[in-house]
Amino acid sequence: MIRYRLGKLILLGITALVAELTALSTLSLGGARLELLFLLAVFASLFAHPPRQAMWACWLLGLLKDLGGTGRLGLNALLFLLLSLVILRLRTVLYHTHPLTQAGIAFGGCVFIVLVDAFAISLSAGSIEGRILLTRTLLAALLAGAAAPLLFFLITRPKWLLE
Amino acid sequence: MTFNWRSSPALWLAAASLALLFLPGRISDSIRLTILAGLGPIRGTAQSAHRALDRASSQLAGAPEEELRRKLDYLEAEVLRLQELLTQYRARIAALAQIRQVIRDPETEILTADIILPAGVSMWRRAIVVSRGSNHGVTPGLPVLWNQSLIGQVAEVAPYTSRISLITDPSFNIGAATLPQMDAEGIPLTTRDVGILQGTTEGCRLKWLTGDRTIEPGTHVVTTADPLHGIPKGLLLGQVVEVSRARGPYADVRVEPLINVHALEFVMILRPKNP
Numbered sequence: 001m002i003r004y005r006l007g008k009l010i011l012l013g014i015t016a017l018v019a020e021l022t023a024l025s026t027l028s029l030g031g032a033r034l035e036l037l038f039l040l041a042v043f044a045s046l047f048a049h050p051p052r053q054a055m056w057a058c059w060l061l062g063l064l065k066d067l068g069g070t071g072r073l074g075l076n077a078l079l080f081l082l083l084s085l086v087i088l089r090l091r092t093v094l095y096h097t098h099p100l101t102q103a104g105i106a107f108g109g110c111v112f113i114v115l116v117d118a119f120a121i122s123l124s125a126g127s128i129e130g131r132i133l134l135t136r137t138l139l140a141a142l143l144a145g146a147a148a149p150l151l152f153f154l155i156t157r158p159k160w161l162l163e
Numbered sequence: 164m165t166f167n168w169r170s171s172p173a174l175w176l177a178a179a180s181l182a183l184l185f186l187p188g189r190i191s192d193s194i195r196l197t198i199l200a201g202l203g204p205i206r207g208t209a210q211s212a213h214r215a216l217d218r219a220s221s222q223l224a225g226a227p228e229e230e231l232r233r234k235l236d237y238l239e240a241e242v243l244r245l246q247e248l249l250t251q252y253r254a255r256i257a258a259l260a261q262i263r264q265v266i267r268d269p270e271t272e273i274l275t276a277d278i279i280l281p282a283g284v285s286m287w288r289r290a291i292v293v294s295r296g297s298n299h300g301v302t303p304g305l306p307v308l309w310n311q312s313l314i315g316q317v318a319e320v321a322p323y324t325s326r327i328s329l330i331t332d333p334s335f336n337i338g339a340a341t342l343p344q345m346d347a348e349g350i351p352l353t354t355r356d357v358g359i360l361q362g363t364t365e366g367c368r369l370k371w372l373t374g375d376r377t378i379e380p381g382t383h384v385v386t387t388a389d390p391l392h393g394i395p396k397g398l399l400l401g402q403v404v405e406v407s408r409a410r411g412p413y414a415d416v417r418v419e420p421l422i423n424v425h426a427l428e429f430v431m432i433l434r435p436k437n438p
Contacts, residue, residue, distance in 0.1 A: 028286070
């Protein structure tokens with residue numbers, strides 16, 4: 001059974017934040033970017049033991065995303081927390097170690113996170129065109145779904161993260 | 164596996180998130196920009212450590228000829244570094260000289276700011292973080308330029324850093340006008356159309372132009388005067404790439420920015436001399 005250390009996962013999150021702000025900022029597919037912090041939050045929720053570990057991990061990872069973003073502090077922390085609660089409920093009925101399950105959860109979760117983020121921006125900053133909203137959401141979700149199984153496999157290989 | 168909601172931290176974490184959401188913007192912006200500013204010194208520290216390591220390794224090498232060779236390599240690297248600095252300063256001087264051709268108001272001054280972070284984590288926002296803040300006289304709303312082009316506005320300010328919303332950010336709105344096309348004798352062939360330029364994440368859009376306007380792709384778009392925010396008229400914004408008159412009374416005009424901000428190393432903030 002895979003169990004991770006919370007502190008080390010947060011360190012990985014900080015690294016992911018730096019990567020998103022620097023190296024990954026220029027890489028995009030039709031304007032959509034790989035949401036590394038979100039994928040770490042999905043990993044944290046799928047493999048948390050006990051469940052409160054997932055809540056803390058997702059909340060902290062969401063806060064890291066808020067620090068690197070331009071919206072209100074606490075928005076992504078709240079969204080990632082909600083995401084963790086949903087995934088914790090889902091994993092009781094799903095085979096969460098299967099790559100297709102991981103891809104599906106990453107896809108659906110990404111759609112939710114990206115759409116809520118865009119809605120919040122529309123309320124606070126300015127509207128986003130429907131065409132751009134639809135294509136970027138879909139592409140970001142596809143990227144997340146495709147990357148999730150591979151990323152989860154890679155970060156569970158080095159034993160330093162696991163208990 | 165089920166868990167007890169009452170003993171779980173979910174409610175407390177949700178309450179903490181809501182508390183952060185309702186935190187005043189200037190406090191949360193200040194916290195965030197101050198933390199992000201830490202990335203600048205980390206990069207500088209890494210570069211200094213690398214140079215110190217090079218010097219130490221040359222001293223530990225031993226043989227006199229080898230020592231001289233290493234010193235020569237080190238000096239050559241230093242010369243290259245100083246040449247690069249000289250090139251950067253020359254570029255800044257040239258950029259400032261160009262700006263002064265457009266901005267002639269003696270009550271304004273130009274502050275150069277290094278770009279610390281070229282982007283954020285959100286795919287919907289277009290913003291950069293620069294190395295000047297409230298301690299340098301920067302306030303929200305100040306225009307940010309590159310040569311004679313407006314590239315954004317100061318959105319959030321911390322003591323030593325600021326976040327700039329680029330013109331492609333959805334929050335960016337500014338009065339804009341098209342430059343009339345002229346013939347060889349300087350007679351305008353098209354009209355000067357005035358509208359609002361708004362960022363769309365991918366590019367910009369010129370709004371509130373009625374469908375009967377003669378605007379065509381290739382037309383340049385410039386700012387109109389905005390004394391409230393200290394934005395002079397005539398600053399370049401972009402170029403029209405597409406005009407659609409298919410739906411509604413207003414033409415859908417797509418504008419592409421002229422400057423690729425990700426290729427820049429510094430920007431210029433226009434601020435009043437006596438705020």
